[in-house]
Amino acid sequence: MRGFTLKTVEDGVAEARKCWAQQLNCAESVLRGVCHAQGIDLPDIAKKMATPFGGGVGRAEDLCGALAGGVLAIGAGVGRARPEEDKLRGYNAAGELHKKFRDRFGSTSCKTLNKSDFKSPEHRVRCGEFVDECARFTIEILRQK
Numbered sequence: 039m040r041g042f043t044l045k046t047v048e049d050g051v052a053e054a055r056k057c058w059a060q061q062l063n064c065a066e067s068v069l070r071g072v073c074h075a076q077g078i079d080l081p082d083i084a085k086k087m088a089t090p091f092g093g094g095v096g097r098a099e100d101l102c103g104a105l106a107g108g109v110l111a112i113g114a115g116v117g118r119a120r121p122e123e124d125k126l127r128g129y130n131a132a133g134e135l136h137k138k139f140r141d142r143f144g145s146t147s148c149k150t151l152n153k154s155d156f157k158s159p160e161h162r163v164r165c166g167e168f169v170d171e172c173a174r175f176t177i178e179i180l181r182q183k
Contacts, residue, residue, distance in 0.1 A: 047075060050074055050076070055067075064092055066107065067107065068087045069085070069088045070085065072111035072177055078106060078114050086109065088110055092172055100147065101146060102145075104173075115180045174179065
């Protein structure tokens with residue numbers, strides 16, 4: 039984040055929404071939106087790492103991909119690169135995101151949230167809300183750390 043200009047929370051949410059509208063999955067969209075707001079220039083390899091989290095981890099409908107993308111963005115922002123660095127900043131931020139998401143939506147399970155529906159227009163609307171809110175929550179949490 040050093041040396042980059044932070045954008046507003048709403049700029050990050052708008053970027054996540056744009057990515058979602060361009061057919062990136064939920065995890066990819068949140069990761070890119072949050073990193074956009076935080077001034078983090080993701081290398082392609084990092085962008086690729088978010089792809090399998092879509093659909094609740096490979097469409098297994100487990101952990102919500104939007105939440106997974108937020109956790110990945112937290113890692114990009116406050117994670118560690120070496121074992122001697124502080125891991126608790128990342129743990130605490132991810133724990134806070136998990137709690138906020140669960141409190142807001144009642145679950146972190148893709149199956150519960152998306153109702154096993156990846157084909158209807160309602161899916162795009164439903165999951166779009168998770169993308170927006172998770173990007174917002176993640177940026178706000180990172181700004182406090």
